[in-house]
Amino acid sequence: MPEDLRIGITTTVPAEIIYAAGLVPVDLNNRFITARDPSKLIEEAEQAGFPRNICAWIKGLYSAAGREGIRRLVAVARGDCSNTHALAEILEIEGVDIIDFSFPYGRGEAELDAELGKLCAALGASRQAAEREKERLDRCRAPVHEIDRLTWEERRVTGEENHLWQINCSDLRGDPEAFAAEAESFLEAAVARRPMPPGVRLGLIGIPPICSDLYRTLESLGGRVVFNEMQRQFSMPYRTGSLAEQYRRYTYPYDIFFRLDDIEREIERRRPDAIIHYVQSFCFRGIQDRLVRARLKLPVLTLECDRPGPLDARNRTRLEAFMEMLEA
Numbered sequence: 001m002p003e004d005l006r007i008g009i010t011t012t013v014p015a016e017i018i019y020a021a022g023l024v025p026v027d028l029n030n031r032f033i034t035a036r037d038p039s040k041l042i043e044e045a046e047q048a049g050f051p052r053n054i055c056a057w058i059k060g061l062y063s064a065a066g067r068e069g070i071r072r073l074v075a076v077a078r079g080d081c082s083n084t085h086a087l088a089e090i091l092e093i094e095g096v097d098i099i100d101f102s103f104p105y106g107r108g109e110a111e112l113d114a115e116l117g118k119l120c121a122a123l124g125a126s127r128q129a130a131e132r133e134k135e136r137l138d139r140c141r142a143p144v145h146e147i148d149r150l151t152w153e154e155r156r157v158t159g160e161e162n163h164l165w166q167i168n169c170s171d172l173r174g175d176p177e178a179f180a181a182e183a184e185s186f187l188e189a190a191v192a193r194r195p196m197p198p199g200v201r202l203g204l205i206g207i208p209p210i211c212s213d214l215y216r217t218l219e220s221l222g223g224r225v226v227f228n229e230m231q232r233q234f235s236m237p238y239r240t241g242s243l244a245e246q247y248r249r250y251t252y253p254y255d256i257f258f259r260l261d262d263i264e265r266e267i268e269r270r271r272p273d274a275i276i277h278y279v280q281s282f283c284f285r286g287i288q289d290r291l292v293r294a295r296l297k298l299p300v301l302t303l304e305c306d307r308p309g310p311l312d313a314r315n316r317t318r319l320e321a322f323m324e325m326l327e328a
C-alpha cells in the first residue's frame with residue numbers, strides 16, 4: 001500500500017516545511033466547511049462526546065480528520081487556542097500521530113527560528129529545502145495577492161471570491177502549481193470584468209465566518225467587502241526574505257495589538273466605511289472585541305455565529321440595521 005503522504009493542519013502553519021518533507025498538507029478547516037453537510041460533521045463530533053457549548057470549528061475539525069482518514073497532524077500548541085490542544089489529545093488517543101508546533105509568545109525571533117528547526121527535524125526536512133520551498137510557494141501565492149488587489153482597488157472581485165482564494169492559501173489545496181494555475185486563469189477572467197458599483201465598503205475582521213451566506217447577504221444590502229483580515233494573513237501578503245521573517249509578520253497567532261496594527265494599516269489603504277468583527281461563539285477571541293472597538297475609529301458591528309448554515313433572523317436584522325445606518 002502506498003504511504004499516506006497527507007498531513008492534517010488545523011490552522012496555517014509553515015506549509016513550506018511540510019512540502020519540503022515531501023508531504024502534503026490538508027487544511028481540515030477547509031475540508032469541514034466545504035463538505036456537503038458541515039452541520040452533520042458537528043453532529044458526528046457531538047455524538048463522539050464533544051460538548052455542545054464549545055466552538056463548532058473544533059468539532060468540524062475533529063470529524064473532518066476522521067472522514068479524511070488523517071493519521072498525522074501538525075497541532076499548534078501555542079498561538080491558536082486551548083480547544084486545539086484538547087482536540088490534539090483526543091486525536092492522539094485515537095491513534096493520530098501529533099507533531100506540535102508553537103508560535104512563540106512575543107514573536108521572539110530566536111524561539112521561532114528554533115520552532116521552525118524543530119518542525120523540520122520532526123518531518124525530516126532540511127532547513128535549506130524548506131527555504132527553497134518558500135520561494136516556490138511565494139510564487140504560487142502571488143496571483144492571490146493580485147486577486148486581493150483587484151478586490152479593493154478595482155472592484156472586479158467579490159468579497160466572497162477574495163475570501164475563498166485567500167483561505168485556500170493555507171495548504172494551496174495540496175498542489176501549489178495547480179492552485180497557482182487556477183488562480184491565474186481566475187485573474188484573467190477577473191481583469192476583463194466591469195468594475196462593480198462602489199456600494200458601502202466593508203472590512204471583515206476576525207476568524208473566517210462559519211455561516212454560509214454572510215457575503216451574499218452583505219452584497220444584497222449594498223455592501224462590498226474589500227478587506228478580509230485573517231484570510232489575507234493566510235496568503236502571506238508581505239514580501240519577506242526567510243521563513244522566520246514570514247512567520248513573524250504573520251499576525252494570526254500573536255497578540256491582538258500586533259493584529260490591530262496590521263488592521264489599521266489596511267484600513268488606511270483600503271478605506272472601508274465600516275468594520276464587521278466576526279466572532280465565533282465560545283471562542284476566546286470574543287473577549288478581544290472591546291479592544292477592537294476601543295482602537296478602531298470606524299463604526300464596528302460585532303457579529304457572532306455558532307454553527308454552519310445561513311445567518312439566523314436576528315443576525316440578518318442586525319446587518320440590515322447596520323447597513324441602513326451606514327447608508328444614511
Ligand code: SF4
Nearest residue numbers: 055057081083280283
Ligand atoms: S474559532 Fe476560536 S475557539 Fe474555535 S478553533 Fe478558532 S481560535 Fe479556537
